[in-house]
Every structure is written in structure tokens, then in C-alpha cells.
Amino acid sequence: MFGALFAPAPPPDGALLALAHEFTPRAQSLGPGEALLDLHGLGRVWSGPRELAGALLAAAHARGWSDLCVALASTRVAALVAARGRGGLTVVEPGQEAATLAPLPLDLLDLDEDRRDLFRRWGVHTLGELAALPARGLSERLGALGPRLRRLARGEDEAPLVPTRAAETFECALELEWPVDGLEPLSFLLSRVLEPLCAHLKDRGRRAASVELDLGLVDGRRHRRALRPAAPSAEPRTWRTLILLDLESHPPSDAVQALTVRAEPTPARTVQFSLLDPAQPSPERLAETMARLVEWTGAGRAGAAALVDTHRSGAFVMETFAPGPAGGARTRTSGDGASVTGPPGPRLALRAFRPPLPAQVSLRDGVPVFVSASGVRGEVVDRAGPWRASGDWWDVAWSREEWDVALAAGGLYRIFLDRLREGWFVEGELD
Amino acid sequence: MSSALKDALEDLLRSRRLQSDDPPLRGEDRRGRALATGIAPLDDLLSGGFPRGQVSEVHGAASSGRTALVLTLVARLTRAGSLVAWVDPADRLDPPSAAAAGVDLPRLLWLRGEGRGRGERTLLPAISAVGTLLGSGLFEAVVLDLAGVPPAARQRLPGTTWIRLQRLIEDQPTALLLVADGHVAHGPGGATLAMKAAAPRWSGAPPARLLRGVGAEVREARRSLRGAAVELQACS
Numbered sequence: 001m002f003g004a005l006f007a008p009a010p011p012p013d014g015a016l017l018a019l020a021h022e023f024t025p026r027a028q029s030l031g032p033g034e035a036l037l038d039l040h041g042l043g044r045v046w047s048g049p050r051e052l053a054g055a056l057l058a059a060a061h062a063r064g065w066s067d068l069c070v071a072l073a074s075t076r077v078a079a080l081v082a083a084r085g086r087g088g089l090t091v092v093e094p095g096q097e098a099a100t101l102a103p104l105p106l107d108l109l110d111l112d113e114d115r116r117d118l119f120r121r122w123g124v125h126t127l128g129e130l131a132a133l134p135a136r137g138l139s140e141r142l143g144a145l146g147p148r149l150r151r152l153a154r155g156e157d158e159a160p161l162v163p164t165r166a167a168e169t170f171e172c173a174l175e176l177e178w179p180v181d182g183l184e185p186l187s188f189l190l191s192r193v194l195e196p197l198c199a200h201l202k203d204r205g206r207r208a209a210s211v212e213l214d215l216g217l218v219d220g221r222r223h224r225r226a227l228r229p230a231a232p233s234a235e236p237r238t239w240r241t242l243i244l245l246d247l248e249s250h251p252p253s254d255a256v257q258a259l260t261v262r263a264e265p266t267p268a269r270t271v272q273f274s275l276l277d278p279a280q281p282s283p284e285r286l287a288e289t290m291a292r293l294v295e296w297t298g299a300g301r302a303g304a305a306a307l308v309d310t311h312r313s314g315a316f317v318m319e320t321f322a323p324g325p326a327g328g329a330r331t332r333t334s335g336d337g338a339s340v341t342g343p344p345g346p347r348l349a350l351r352a353f354r355p356p357l358p359a360q361v362s363l364r365d366g367v368p369v370f371v372s373a374s375g376v377r378g379e380v381v382d383r384a385g386p387w388r389a390s391g392d393w394w395d396v397a398w399s400r401e402e403w404d405v406a407l408a409a410g411g412l413y414r415i416f417l418d419r420l421r422e423g424w425f426v427e428g429e430l431d
Numbered sequence: 432m433s434s435a436l437k438d439a440l441e442d443l444l445r446s447r448r449l450q451s452d453d454p455p456l457r458g459e460d461r462r463g464r465a466l467a468t469g470i471a472p473l474d475d476l477l478s479g480g481f482p483r484g485q486v487s488e489v490h491g492a493a494s495s496g497r498t499a500l501v502l503t504l505v506a507r508l509t510r511a512g513s514l515v516a517w518v519d520p521a522d523r524l525d526p527p528s529a530a531a532a533g534v535d536l537p538r539l540l541w542l543r544g545e546g547r548g549r550g551e552r553t554l555l556p557a558i559s560a561v562g563t564l565l566g567s568g569l570f571e572a573v574v575l576d577l578a579g580v581p582p583a584a585r586q587r588l589p590g591t592t593w594i595r596l597q598r599l600i601e602d603q604p605t606a607l608l609l610v611a612d613g614h615v616a617h618g619p620g621g622a623t624l625a626m627k628a629a630a631p632r633w634s635g636a637p638p639a640r641l642l643r644g645v646g647a648e649v650r651e652a653r654r655s656l657r658g659a660a661v662e663l664q665a666c667s
Contacts (some may be wrong), residue, residue, distance in 0.1 A: 085591060281514060281569045289567040293542070293560055301543040305536050306527035316526040323514060323538045330444065344506075346470060347526035348662050349498040367637070382633055384640040404642045404665075406631050411493040412645065426527060430642075430665070431498040431578070 001049060002161070003037040003056065004079035006069040017164060019059055022380060023052075029164040034083075037321040038179045041145060047395035049091045057089055058237065073097055078155030081127070084108045097155030102128025109152055126151040168204065170263040172242075179218045179255035187244055189303050193261050194236040204374050208263035213243055216258035223252040230290065230322045231283025233427075238284040245291045280325065290321065311391055311417075312398060313427065314352055348430045350414060356425035359415060368403055371415060374427045378407035386417070451623040457475035466572060466606050468504045472659035476651045477622050480504075481572070481606045485618035486597050487611040491626030495609050496647035496663045498524075499532065500626070501574055504608075513538070513571035516564045520544035521579045531666045540570070554584050558592055565600050565607060577611040585615065597621075612651070623652040629660075641665075 003023075005016055010033035017035055020027035026038035039052060046052040049072045052348040060068035069402055071083035073092035078101060082090045085104035092100045104127050124130050138146025151158055170359055201208055209227040217223055227242050269283075296302035303318040314369045359373035368380050385403030392398055399419040406412050412430040417423070465480035474480055481487045489497045499591070507513045510533060517524055517584045522543045530536055542560055544553035558576065563574045577585065593616035600607050609615050617623045629646035652657040658662065 085435065274531070281511075285569060289563060289569060292563045295556060296542050296560060301545075304526075304539060305541055307530055307536070314525055314527060318541075321536075321537075321540045337599075344533050344664075346496065346499045346503045346529075346661060347528070347532050348494075348496070348642075348663050348665050349502050349532060350525040350666075351498055351523040352525045354522050360452060382631065384642045384647060386634060386638075410628065412631055412642070413494075428523070429493050430645075431494050431496060 001039045001044075001052075001072055001074060001078045002079045003039050003053070003070065003072045004083035005035045005037070005056070005078070006071075006080075006083035007065060007406055008067050008069070009033075011063075011065060012209075014166075015063070017166070019056075019063065020061060021166065023056065026160050026161065026163045027401055030080075034080070034302050035294065036080060036161055038163070039072065048324060050089075053091055056329075073155065075155050075157045077152050077157055078163060079240075081108050081152075081155065087107075092155075092398060098128075098131055098153075101153065102126060102131065105128060106153075108148060111134065111149075115142075115149075131329075147426050158317040170197060170201055170206070170208070170265050171260065172200075172259040175258045176256065181255040183247055183251075186247070186259075187240060189256075189259060190240045190243055192237060194239050197261055197263055198234045198236040198239070201234040201263060204265070205219040205268050206265040207234045207268050208218050208239065210264045210265040211239055211243070211264045212244075213249050213263075214262070215252050215256045215259040216260075217252055217254040217292060219254045221253070223256075225250060229283075229287035231287055233284045233287065234268070235285060236285050238288055241288050245294065246340040260297045264331065269358075281323070286321075311389055311401070313389070314350070315399075348412070351431045352428040353426060354418075356427045359424045359426050361415065361424040368415065371413065371424075371426070376407075376411070376413060376426050376429075378409040378411075380405045381408045392421075402427075435471065466504060466508065468500065469507045470500075470503060470661060473500070473624075473649060473661060476622075476649065476657060476659045481608060481622055482620050483604050483606050484601045485621035486600065486607045486609065486616060487621040487623065488595060488611060488617050489507065489611050489624045489626065490609075490615065490626065491647075494631075495626040495628040496645065496661065497578060497626055498528075498576075499663045499666065500624070500647075500649070500661065501608055502529055502534060504572065505529070505539060505574065506535075507521055508571045509535035509538040509606045512541040514569055516540040516542065516570045516573045517576065518542045518557050518561050518564070518574065519576045519626070520553045521576065523576060523579055528666065540564075554580060554588065554649055558588065558596070561607065562599055563606055565596065565603060567601050568649060569606055572606045572608060574608045574610060577609055577615060579612070588665065592616075617653070625650045625652045 005020060007016060009188065016026060018028045020035045020037050023038060023039050028036045038092055041303045042052060046055060053070050053072050056070045062251065069087050071079045071092065072092040073079040073082060075097055078097035079093050081101055081104060082092055085108045106125055106127060107116065109314045118248045130152060133150060135150055138150055142240060148158065156305055174189060174193050183412055208227060213225045215223040225246055227246055229242060233239065252276045257357065290297055292303050300318060304318045304321045306319045308315045308317055311382040357373040357376065359371055361368045362370035368383060370379055383405045384404055386401035388401050389397035397420060401419065404412060405417050412426045414430060415426055418425060454549055465482050467474045467480035489501055491497050508515050515538065519542060524541060526536060544557060547645040561573055561575050596607060597618040598665055627648045629648060631645040634641050634643045644662060644664040647663055648658055649661055649662045
């Protein structure tokens with residue numbers, strides 16, 4: 001047996017579903033004013049469908065919803081359409097679905113304007129008239145939609161009920177009889193809170209994308225911290241470590257009297273392991289490691305460098321270190337596994353000075369012959385250049401002449417003349 | 432899976448000419464597998480590559496190719512899907528050069544110090560960060576770039592620094608590489624590569640003259656008196 005609730009004046013969001021959940025956990029919300037209920041197995045509580053429907057109506061009246069329509073039927077479609085079309089309380093006897101729905105208007109089905117107009121031109125106004133049409137003819141004229149509408153008009157179900165879950169909160173709190181001061185005792189309390197919270201998340205197939213810690217302090221103030229690691233996790237040990245590392249750098253101002261941990265749930269990740277690729281780092285372990293490097297990450301001095309699309313020398317941006325799946329940089333031909341695209345051979349790399357070292361450069365016939373800068377000084381014995389480059393005239397313009405120079409004292413350096421500042425600089429050492 | 436079956440499967444996979452330096456299989460003890468640089472004479476000199484679980488060092492004067500050599504190793508590791516960390520107290524790494532050497536930048540964690548003149552102030556936090564990175568066990572190699580850091584700053588470090596790092600790493604499948612101007616430290620089984628620059632190679636006549644590359648002589652300073660010559664190409 002299924003039930004349907006229809007409120008012509010929709011109650012506040014979620015109120016109808018809350019009423020349905022008082023009777024059964026298997027209830028599906030179809031919008032603010034409609035809900036379907038799976039009432040199987042309630043025969044022991046209510047002697048018959050009419051008593052059950054009466055109880056539903058009484059509960060609605062107790063909330064002040066006097067216009068709520070309730071219908072019970074052995075199919076969901078019949079219950080829903082009857083609730084929409086008949087008002088008050090309707091109980092459709094098993095086997096009587098088509099007959100009960102027959103006199104009801106066609107508008108009760110969710111039809112678009114074109115279909116409604118089409119049926120009106122065909123002279124079909126009621127569900128009974130639609131149900132009486134031959135399925136083959138409807139299929140020929142309307143495609144798959146025709147037989148589907150015919151089945152709905154006859155009160156036949158075509159999709160299972162999908163229960164709507166009430167919004168679930170992932171929160172765990174602890175009130176302390178005696179306040180605790182210091183991180184060590186707090187770590188034990190965090191374990192007591194995080195373990196059931198993470199178990200709850202795992203039961204629901206979820207991970208915590210972020211965690212909010214709310215500490216109630218003895219002086220009545222609150223100490224709130226929010227943590228959002230690179231990867232979601234439902235490991236209590238990981239979260240405890242992350243929270244303790246965060247509290248080390250942001251300690252509460254007084255002893256802790258109560259603590260609450262709220263998690264923002266996110267679906268659990270699915271990882272496809274490969275037989276031949278190296279094991280990827282556990283996101284939890286990576287998040288822990290990055291949290292331990294907070295002195296570097298906090299200052300934006302740790303991460304992965306990414307090149308930017310410009311000709312400006314040495315341009316890059318720092319991004320969060322979150323390595324993706326392996327195999328991005330290498331290509332392997334299938335089959336014998338012999339052809340692996342390896343890195344190029346050893347190449348001279350620039351060891352950059354940030355910012356570039358201001359230099360005094362002596363020129364002869366327009367070419368550098370002597371370089372003097374902090375830590376770099378000597379006669380130029382060989383050189384290549386100048387290589388001119390410029391750009392970003394629309395923003396912070398740059399224009400330079402680059403030289404690669406070999407000094408008599410040893411060392412290869414890249415120097416450049418900044419044509420806008422009219423000064424020489426050492427960009428770096430070629431090593 | 433029983434160990435015999437696993438061994439048989441691994442043999443089967445390798446017999447299909449999967450390269451010996453391919454990524455280790457899941458659960459395999461990697462500590463015995465040295466980190467090969469891919470430069471044949473150098474790997475020959477190192478008896479296969481830089482040993483894991485050991486502090487090794489690459490040192491030499493300016494432009495001797497220290498950075499190029501280590502970047503070649505990093506490129507090989509990151510392209511195979513492994514993670515590498517580069518701790519850089521003096522902030523000298525140049526990402527475009529690393530990319531040109533073939534490094535897969537998203538797999539390289541770069542910790543940057545505060546730059547010139549402040550490198551010595553970030554040396555102690557850098558050593559602490561190396562400890563954290565080694566302890567995590569996530570990285571195949573951790574590079575600590577000390578080139579350009581004044582010797583006085585290194586000497587102010589606690590005397591047990593390198594012993595502590597060696598103790599930390601010896602049970603890990605990670606190699607710690609020190610890049611420096613001169614000898615710093617190495618583990619009991621670690622490698623010490625001393626590099627010396629040869630004359631740079633140029634081509635063409637001005638104004639179309641080009642730096643083509645530089646040769647480097649590499650010597651394993653501890654185990655043998657043999658050396659190897661490595662050619663370093665200039666980036667185009």
C-alpha cells in the first residue's frame with residue numbers, strides 16, 4: 001500500500017516530508033506540496049487503510065493543514081493522481097485503480113502545453129479516455145511517451161519509490177565536567193569526538209571535506225577553527241593530527257570547557273589502482289605532511305611550480321601541491337613496454353637570483369668585458385648575445401637584452417640589460 | 432596473494448622487457464633499488480644510482496653541473512610517477528629550467544626559502560622541513576640545495592644535524608641528496624659526487640654566437656678514483 005499527500009497550499013519547505021517521516025522512513029518528496037509514502041507493513045498498527053489514512057489526515061489537521069488531500073492505493077501513481085484530483089481522503093481498493101482514475105481530468109498528469117493541446121484536439125479530456133486508447137496507436141503517434149502516458153492513466157507504476165533522506169548533520173559534541181588546559185589532554189578528548197563522527201561518515205559512505213572545531217572556553221568565549229585539507233578524509237587519526245597542528249599555531253586563549261566538531265560531508269572517493277604504476281600517496285598522509293609544513297605553506301613558499309604562458313624569463317606561479325594520477329608526463333607504447341619516453345639528457349639549469357643582482361658591466365664595442373656584482377665578479381672571457389626580448393606593454397612592461405657570459409674566474413652566468421631601467425643585472429648562474 | 436605467486440608475477444612482468452628502473456610494484460621493498468640517473472657513465476660510477484636510505488651529496492664549484500645532474504634524476508623520478516621534494520633555502524631553483532630538464536612539475540614539491548641574504552636564516556627551518564619530508568615516506572628523493580649558502584651558516588647548524596637525518600632516513604625508501612659548493616656530509620653507504628666544470632662549448636661567430644653546453648668531470652670521491660665525463664647541453 002502506498003500513500004500520497006497533496007497540499008494545494010504548500011507548507012514550509014520540508015514540513016510535508018517531516019509529517020510523512022512520522023509514519024514511515026520510506027517517503028519521497030515530489031516538491032514542496034507533494035509526498036509519496038511507502039506504507040507496507042503498517043497493518044499491525046492500523047487495522048485498515050481507512051484508519052491509516054484517517055491518522056494521516058488527523059496529523060495534518062493537528063498542524064493546521066485542513067486542506068491536505070490524502071489518498072491510499074496499491075500503486076504510487078494511483079495514490080498520487082487520486083490525491084491531486086479527488087481531495088479529502090481517498091482509499092483506492094486494489095484492482096480499482098483505473099476505474100477510480102477514469103473520471104479525473106487529464107491535466108492531473110504532468111503534461112507540457114503542446115501535449116495537452118494535442119489531446120484536447122483529439123477530444124481526450126479524462127484519464128479514462130486516454131487509458132482506453134490503443135497502445136500501438138499512441139506509440140505510433142507519440143513514440144515512447146504515448147504508452148507511458150497510457151500506463152500512468154491506468155494507474156500503473158513505472159519507477160520505484162526513491163526515499164528522500166532528511167538532511168543529515170555530522171556533528172559531535174562533548175561537555176566537560178572539568179576544563180582542560182593544554183593540547184595533550186585535548187588530543188584524547190578529540191579522539192573521543194572524532195572516532196564516532198568518522199564512523200558515522202563511513203557508515204554513510206562519506207568523507208569530511210572540511211571540519212569546523214568549536215571550543216567553548218572557560219571565560220565564556222568561543223574559539224572556532226575551520227580546516228580544509230587538500231583531500232577529504234574520514235580517518236580520525238588524520239583529523240586529530242590536523243586539528244592539533246592547527247591548534248599549536250592558533251591556541252585557545254583559555255582552558256576548554258566544551259568542544260564541538262562539525263564535518264562537511266562529501267562522497268567517498270573511488271580509487272582505481274594500477275598494477276604497474278607506483279602507489280599514489282595517501283591523501284590523508286599528504287595532508288598531514290603539508291599541515292606539518294605550515295610554516296612554509298602558510299607563507300606561500302611551498303607547493304608545486306606551474307609555468308605561465310609568457311615569454312617573460314623565469315615566470316611561474318606557485319600552486320597547491322596536489323599531484324594527480326601518475327602517467328601525465330610519460331608516454332608508453334603498448335605491447336612490449338620497451339618504448340618509454342624518457343626525459344631529455346642533462347641540461348644546464350639556471351640557478352636564479354631572486355631578485356636579480358644589480359651589476360656593473362663594462363662594455364667594449366658594445367659587448368660585456370667585465371662583470372661586477374655581489375658575489376659575481378670577473379673578466380668576461382667568452383659570451384653569447386645579445387638576445388632581445390620584451391613584452392607586457394599593456395601592463396608592467398619589460399624589455400631586456402640577455403647575454404650568457406663565461407668569467408675568467410670560472411662560472412657561466414646570464415646577465416641582462418634592463419632597457420627600461422637602464423641597468424645591468426645578473427639573472428642567475430648556469431649550472 | 433602468496434609471495435611465490437607474487438614473485439612469479441613480477442618475473443613475468445619483467446620478462447616482458449619492463450625496464451628495471453620502472454616504478455616498483457605495490458608492496459615491494461624498494462630499499463634495495465638505487466635511484467638511477469639515466470646517465471650511463473654516472474650510474475656505472477655509482478654502481479647503479481644513488482642509494483636509498485642514505486644521505487648522498489653532489490658538490491662542485493659554480494657552473495659545474497650540480498643542478499643539471501640532480502634535475503636529470505628528478506626528471507626521471509617524476510616522469511615515472513614518483514614524488515620528489517626540493518628544499519631550497521636560498522630560493523635558487525628555476526622552474527622553466529626544471530621543466531626543460533623534463534621534470535614533471537606537479538610532482539615536485541618545492542619549498543622556497545626567503546632568498547638571497549636570508550638563506551642562512553631559513554637553513555634551520557629547512558633542515559626541520561627535510562626531517563618532516565623524510566619521515567613522511569611519501570617521496571622517492573628529497574633534495575636539499577645548499578649551493579650558495581655561506582659555509583659559516585652551515586657550520587652554525589648543530590653538530591648532530593646530518594647524523595640525525597641519516598638515522599631518520601635509514602629505514603625509509605627515500606634518498607636524501609645534498610647539493611652544495613663543497614663537501615658537507617654523507618651517510619655510511621651514501622655517494623659523494625665531486626663535480627668539476629670543463630670549458631664551455633660555443634658555436635658560431637658574433638653576433639650569432641651560441642652557448643652549446645659545458646662538459647663536466649664527475650668523480651665518486653669515496654669509493655673509487657675513477658671518474659666520468661658528462662656533457663651538459665644548454666637550453667635552447
